[in-house]
Amino acid sequence: MDAYTRDQTYAPPGAPAAVVLARDTAEVVTAMVWASEQRVPVVPRGGGTGLAGGATAVDGCLVLSLAKMTAIREIVPQDHLAVVEPGVITADLDRAAREHGLMYAPDPSSHEISTIGGNLATNAGGLRCVKYGVTRDSALGLEVVLAGGQVVRTGGRTVKGVTGYDLTGLFVGSEGTLGVITSATVRLRPAPAEPPSTVLATFGTLAAAGRAASLIMGAGLRPSLLELIDRATLRAIDEWRGIDLDTGTAAVVLAQTDGPECPAGELLRWCEEAGADFAAASTDETESAALLDIRRLAYPAAERLGNCLVEDVCVPRSRLPEMIERIERAAERHGVRILTVAHAGDGNLHPLFVFERGRAGPPPPVQAAADEVFSAAIELGGTLTGEHGVGVLKRPWLDGELGPDTLAVHRRIKEALDPDGLLNPGKAI
Amino acid sequence: MDAYTRDQTYAPPGAPAAVVLARDTAEVVTAMVWASEQRVPVVPRGGGTGLAGGATAVDGCLVLSLAKMTAIREIVPQDHLAVVEPGVITADLDRAAREHGLMYAPDPSSHEISTIGGNLATNAGGLRCVKYGVTRDSALGLEVVLAGGQVVRTGGRTVKGVTGYDLTGLFVGSEGTLGVITSATVRLRPAPAEPPSTVLATFGTLAAAGRAASLIMGAGLRPSLLELIDRATLRAIDEWRGIDLDTGTAAVVLAQTDGPECPAGELLRWCEEAGADFAAASTDETESAALLDIRRLAYPAAERLGNCLVEDVCVPRSRLPEMIERIERAAERHGVRILTVAHAGDGNLHPLFVFERGRAGPPPPVQAAADEVFSAAIELGGTLTGEHGVGVLKRPWLDGELGPDTLAVHRRIKEALDPDGLLNPGKAI
Known part of the structure; x- marks a missing residue:
């Protein structure tokens, strides 16, 4: 049963009473009716790839997996x-x-x-x-x-x-x-008619890379992808897979465009304007896929280094360079290793706080650095989580973002729909 | 006070106890606290341009206008x-x-x-x-x-x-x-860098116009506007404002594109493919504005003819031609005058059921035709209201679309947030 108790975080799971692998809606209904009659908490789960502990089992629960409903x-x-x-x-x-x-x-x-x-x-x-x-x-x-x-x-x-x-x-x-x-x-x-153009640009400073992203979005361009990868992440990927990283590269901006409303030449132009050391576009599909793989390798590369606390702050787009600086400062101040990748076009950053494997949770310096990053995001008009969710791991910061009155509205809605509090207790709100 | 009791429908208003013209959030709070203490229902309103009776006053209510908060x-x-x-x-x-x-x-x-x-x-x-x-x-x-x-x-x-x-x-x-x-x-x-291109195409049958819209959307084009206007509406506009309507025209498709991802030439091509009698594009701003005005005149032109029951059905886009046919059949069967305009690109149709002015509500044949149109929309996988809301006028059909269990979820949420039922009672759900 152990495989059904965790997601991709270090969040320590409870011991479930049973796991149901539902094959259709009727089986989900049966499980929910039973759980409701027996007052047993239910933890639904899909692929178990969550990054906030949202699918982590709680003691005595019924784990309800939807993974077999694949039609x-x-x-x-x-x-x-x-x-x-x-x-x-x-x-x-x-x-x-x-x-x-x-x-x-x-x-x-x-x-x-x-x-x-x-x-x-x-x-x-x-x-x-x-x-x-x-x-x-x-x-x-x-x-x-x-x-x-x-x-x-x-x-x-x-x-x-x-x-x-x-x-x-x-x-x-x-x-x-x-x-x-x-x-x-x-x-x-x-689906776009033509294969996308992929743009790769390297920068000598993280701030310049952040500026490139801000300039592109500020110009009203709408790339289909606009990512930023910092030096620490690039190094981790390079050590693992070998990507011929230039030692002068502090950050990479990776962009794609899949339509004529966003010419690749414009993306290049703004990267150069922001001070790129190198910028090139490719329409070759194999090459594009290889470039995107760099981005997709960020998490597994970070996980080779230890356990990761994955932050998911999102700020108004123009504040991206400032947010990056604040992350760097937090890393220095607390002596913590942080790898940062960002969906730069959305202002959504993923600082990955690396800590020693085997610990139940992040050590105090990592917690302190994470606190600082979260406070900075709120201060810049941003949010705790852009896309990963609150799960269990981000609940400590929930009240700081929503405040008691807005949180009370959440709890009223939760109580209206799940009066016995059986559905995924202790998560999200 | 009378001006604050109605929206743009014939829905008969109740007599409010008072109207508050709030100037800031604090005044809204004061009004809501008072209303809550006194158990007085509150009907919030903006411009009063609603088309479903959502802002219609109820007896003894406080009308809470937000129209003065214009910053x-x-x-x-x-x-x-x-x-x-x-x-x-x-x-x-x-x-x-x-x-x-x-x-x-x-x-x-x-x-x-x-x-x-x-x-x-x-x-x-x-x-x-x-x-x-x-x-x-x-x-x-x-x-x-x-x-x-x-x-x-x-x-x-x-x-x-x-x-x-x-x-x-x-x-x-x-x-x-x-x-x-x-x-x-x-x-x-x-804002788009270039002025939009506006495409106008006329068709000898309504079905052909519907097909043009389906072909354009099916081809994956994304115009910034894709409207359909039927003969009855065109005639009403022509009688009022004179638009040199050709007697052979059964429907007009009006489209606009504001970006290179949707070339005007492609819009023209699909209109011709669907059998347009005439199709032309213009990038002249004055001409474009004049063409759009035709669409915007549809409601006022219909209202010159009498009271209007404004339907707002929305169907999956490919079912648009079929939905148009069903509206025509309902009009014939019940001997009702229906003018139809549609946001064709969204599958969202506005059949305007005209009836004698001065009546409190639509006469039985109009009700019967509206019932038939609504049933057809549901049958085609659609919805009662694409964008106008339920208000009071569409509540009779609510249960038919949502069903009792989904409606019960709405009522639980309503009760969780407004346990005394003071906010806009009798509307929406």
């Missing part, structure tokens, strides 16, 4: 939509859509191992958000099993609809605390 | 956002944004007279939704006064953020039944 029930090419079960692997849906000239846009870095259900539960972001939005923006409708076992449907198959409250939006990102998503109608988009 | 508190060009009070006229915000090379994308046809607060309360759509999304997609954060007078803040200034539930989405579109929006942080977008 793509429908693809309706003419309406640009699909109906999927929650256990579908994100990249599998994208591949299925591409057979119809369409794509499923949301692509968290974990897209080859994470599930649509998990993506919906956390409102996952990813590399293409900067152009195509987050998971919420691709969710048209849901089937949800409530705490008592009732099955409700939200939204529908239309791109617009205002009958009743936006329950689809409410369940998306609620981290399994309000209901269990058993099916989703998701938006597909036309 | 644009901030425009932050580098972060593409603005902070506004709810009484700001939608088009005024757009004009203010354009001084910074930006735009506020949502543009309901009423944008010169409707307010941001009202747009948010109904999650208003409009002409540019097909490319830029609905009001929800431009709402980053809100300040909301709850039924008891507490002030809460949702969302923030970042383009991503998953701390807690999506309360911004929950309040948007809740038609004043969960709280009173007193400020909003909204997303601005880069």
Whole structure:
């Protein structure tokens, strides 16, 4: 059972009473009715790739895995939509859509191992958000099993609809605390006709790289991907896989464009304007994929170095360079190793705080540095979590961002939908 | 006080006890605290341009107008956002944004007279939704006064953020039944660099016009506007304003593109493919504005003919031609005059059912035809309301779309946030 108790964090799991591998909505209903009658807490989970401890088991709970519900029930090419079960692997849906000239846009870095259900539960972001939005923006409708076992449907198959409250939006990102998503109608988009152009630029300072991202977005360009990788991360990747890293490189900006509204030449121009040492564009698919792999290797490369506290702060886009500086200062002040990658186009940064493996949680200097980073994000008008969710690991900071009155509204909604507090207790809110 | 009791529908208002014209959040709090202590229902309102009776006064209520809160508190060009009070006229915000090379994308046809607060309360759509999304997609954060007078803040200034539930989405579109929006942080977008190209195509049959819209969207093009106007509407506009309507024209498709990813030539090509009698593109700004005015005149032209029941069905995009046929059949069967305009790119149709002025509500044949249209929309996988909201006028059909279990979830949320049922009672859910 142990494999069903954790996500990808160090958050220590409780001991579940049992694991249910549901194969259809009826089995989810059966599980929820039983749990509700027995007052047993339920921890729903998808691929277990979460980065905030949202799927971590609690003592005595029923772990409810949706990973076996993997059917793509429908693809309706003419309406640009699909109906999927929650256990579908994100990249599998994208591949299925591409057979119809369409794509499923949301692509968290974990897209080859994470599930649509998990993506919906956390409102996952990813590399293409900067152009195509987050998971919420691709969710048209849901089937949800409530705490008592009732099955409700939200939204529908239309791109617009205002009958009743936006329950689809409410369940998306609620981290399994309000209901269990058993099916989703998701938006597909036309796949770009041409292969994307990928731009790589290297910078001698992290601040210059941050400025490049701010200039690109400020100019109103809309790349389909705009990432920043700092020196510490590049080194970790280089040590592991060998990427011929230049010792003078403090940061890399990686951008992609998949449409004529964002010419690659403009992306290059702004990188040079910001002081890039090197900047080049490629339309070769193999080369593009290799460049993107650098970004996708960031987490596994960091995890080779020890346990990681993964922060997920997001700031207004123009504050990105300032936020990067604040992270560097926190690392220095507390003597902590921080690797930073960022969805720079969204102002969403992932500082990875490395600490000794085997510890139950981060040591005090890491906690202190993380506190400082979070406070800086709030001070700059930002948020604690751009796309990973609160889970258990970020709950200590929740009140600092939301404040007691807004948090009280959350608790009233939670109580209205799950009066016995059985759904994923201790998570998200 | 009478002017504050109605919206733009025939829905008969009750007699309010008083009208409050709030000038700031503190006055809204005072009003809500008083109303809560006295158990007086509160009907919030903006510009009073609603099309579903959402702002219609109820007997003994306090009408709470936000129309005097008209400050644009901030425009932050580098972060593409603005902070506004709810009484700001939608088009005024757009004009203010354009001084910074930006735009506020949502543009309901009423944008010169409707307010941001009202747009948010109904999650208003409009002409540019097909490319830029609905009001929800431009709402980053809100300040909301709850039924008891507490002030809460949702969302923030970042383009991503998953701390807690999506309360911004929950309040948007809740038609004043969960709280009173007193400020909003909204997303601005880069204004297109070039003036848009406007395409006008005329068709001998309504079905061919519907097909043109389906072909354009099916091809993955993303025009910034894609409207359809039927013969009855064109005639009403022609009689009023004189637009040299050709007698052979059964419908017009009006499209606009504001970016290189959607060439005007492609729009023309698909219109011709669908059998257009005439199709031409213009980049002249005066001419473009005149063409758009035709669309914006649809409602006032219909209202010259009598009272109007404005339907707002939305279907999956590929079902548009079928939905148009079903509307025509309903009109014939019940001998009712129906004018149809559609945000064709979204599958969102507005059949306007004309009936004799002075009646309290639609006569039985109009009700029967409307019932039939609504049933057809549901049957085709659609919804009762794409962008106008439920208000009072669409409540009879609510249960038919949502079903009792989903409706029960709405009522639990309503009760959690407004236990005494004081906020806009009898509306939306």
